[in-house]
Amino acid sequence: MxxxxxxxxxxxxxxxxxxxxxxxxxxxxxxxxxxxxxxxxxxxxxxxxxxxxxxxxxxxxxxxxxxxxxxxxxxxxxxxxxxxxxxxxxxxxxxxxxxxxxxxxxxxxxxxxxxxxxxxxxxxxxxxxxxxxxxxxxxxxxxxxxxxxxxxxxxxGKAREKEVFEKVDEFEIGDFHAYQESDTPNALFVSGSIADYAVNWIKENQISTAIYSVPFVKPINQSQLKEIITRHSNIVVLEEHQLSCGLGSAIVEQANDMFANGMIPEYPKIHRIGIHDLFLHVCGTTPSLREKAFLTLDKGLFV
Amino acid sequence: MNSVELAKKIRLVTAEMVYKASASHIGGALSMADILAVLYADVLQFDPNNPSDDNRDRFILSKGHTCASYYATLGIMGYFPMSYLDGFAQEGSLLLEHTSHYVPGVELSTGSLGHGLPVGCGIAYGAKKLHKNYRTYVIVGDGDMEEGSNWEALLLGAQLKLDNLCLIIDYNKIQCFGRTNEIINLEPFKEKLDAFNWNCIELDGHDHDALRNAFKEAEQTKGKPTVILANTIKAKGWKSMEDTLFSHYHSPNDEEYKQLMEDLSK
CATH class of the missing domain: 3.40.50.970 (Thiamin diphosphate (ThDP)-binding fold, Pyr/PP domains)
Incomplete structure (x- = not known):
């Protein structure tokens, strides 16, 4: 990158x-x-x-x-x-x-x-x-x-990351980047170079889900988010960051406010995958440290 | 208005502002009043009717807590009506008790120490890159100079040969808890500044001729930035409070205010 x-x-x-x-x-x-x-x-x-x-x-x-x-x-x-x-x-x-x-x-x-x-x-x-x-x-x-x-x-990221998503037409600051649509309740939001792992895992496990790259954690295009969480009731957010204050938090905050303000009739399930308030102090490759920090997807997250 | 008349007026207006607002930090506002007066009377190129004039000299007050005398100076120089100063530290006013860039004539908001000099380096470096002739002046306090970011900026300023940058240290030698040399001793201060490869001029920060000469020397010095180590007296002009820690916090009461205005009117 x-x-x-x-x-x-x-x-x-x-x-x-x-x-x-x-x-x-x-x-x-x-x-x-x-x-x-x-x-x-x-x-x-x-x-x-x-x-x-x-x-x-x-x-x-x-x-x-x-x-x-x-x-x-x-x-x-x-x-x-x-x-x-x-x-x-x-x-x-x-x-x-x-x-x-x-x-x-x-x-x-x-x-x-x-x-x-x-x-x-x-x-x-x-x-x-x-x-x-x-x-x-x-x-x-x-x-x-x-x-x-x-x-x-x-x-x-650092160097030699693979291309994950097909190039899309120009998008605006705050926009979601749709990679794969789906009629299922599932939508995966992923941010950063961990997207490579996520997309491959979805393919290997043959999960039916919409996939969005969410490059912007601030601002977030509210109308796009509203549209996505109205269509999908089971959201999985994956990020390589502490859970307390990253993309998952931003999505939950926005969804909460939309629900509280009556902008969405129902509150979706939002599963947040991020780092659980810890430092890692062992050697390892990037994938192995991600695993140690529990940055992994699981079939149970999807319906 | 010459610099001596300006300094007197800055002090009187500052005292009135601080008294009316029951504000702190009059000591440091008065210690730098002569430096401000010489800068605005004799050194800086500026147009109060066009504060964003591209050719203006840039001035940054890094020790933002002593902004009362800076705001007073800007008012006297015509950046805004003097009545604007009545809002100092008052509800809804833009005249915060730390320097704000929302005030006409102010380049940078400060308050947290150690910010003015790095930004000043960037402005001066940018001017060189753009082949502009304006100069950049930054006033820091001695407590301010305990911040590591300022020493980073001293390294950068010398490395980049920013001879269009002039730093002035208001060395009144008192900070929040007492004497600077008892808290974080900056001495041997001049030797340190020399060793950082700045052109260091040590002087009496209340001597207008010395200040004028130093600013002239700074302009003529090529290949390195200049730092003026200005030995000053905290609360200079308020006789009973001069060189006291108390003046860092204390706002004059009615009786003290009367005496203060008498002192400053002489």
């Missing part, structure tokens, strides 16, 4: 001379296409994320569309107050790109596992949050982000 990000950013920068890329000394063997094409619009800030966010805010105040590249929790939790006060409050044009979220940096330990970042960002006003599921979706979303004037948090 990082390759898809860099390649699309290079494309966008061809016709947008305000695009600027900062890194906190990460992205070796990833950012080179941009650095070589636009050396004057790239800066390695060194390992100082708090100052880097401030620097990005200052650049955005001068009219730049600033992308910040780093990994896992470094451009998010490490500098969350700078993001809130200096970027989100004045609604500046800063895009924070975190690569390798969830358990992508599996054996590097809890410090490198971004499993709470979405919750932190969700709470901040003016912030758009997006977790694409595959390289194509990443490409589309980076193109979308380049046109968007405001703060965004883009959670990406």
């Amino acid at each position: 990082r390759k898809a990000f860099v390649n699309q950013l290079v494309e966008e920068a061809k016709h947008n001379d305000k695009i600027f890329l900062l890194t906190g000394d990460l992205g070796f063997h990833a950012l080179e296409p941009f650095i070589e094409a636009y050396p004057d619009r790239f800066l390695n800030c060194g390992i100082n994320e708090q100052a880097m966010i401030g620097l990005a805010a200052g650049l955005a105040m001068g009219g730049f569309n600033v992308y910040i590249y780093s990994i896992a929790n470094f451009p998010s939790l490490r500098c969350i107050e700078q993001i809130r006060n200096d970027v989100a409050y004045p609604k500046l044009n800063v895009k924070i790109v975190s690569v390798g979220v969830g358990f992508a940096y599996s054996a590097l330990g809890a410090s490198h596992q971004a499993t709470e970042d979405m919750g932190m960002m969700r709470a901040i006003p003016n912030m758009v949050i997006c977790t694409p599921c595959d390289p194509s979706e990443t490409t589309q979303i980076i193109a979308m982000s380049a046109k968007y004037d405001g703060p965004m948090y883009l959670r990406l």
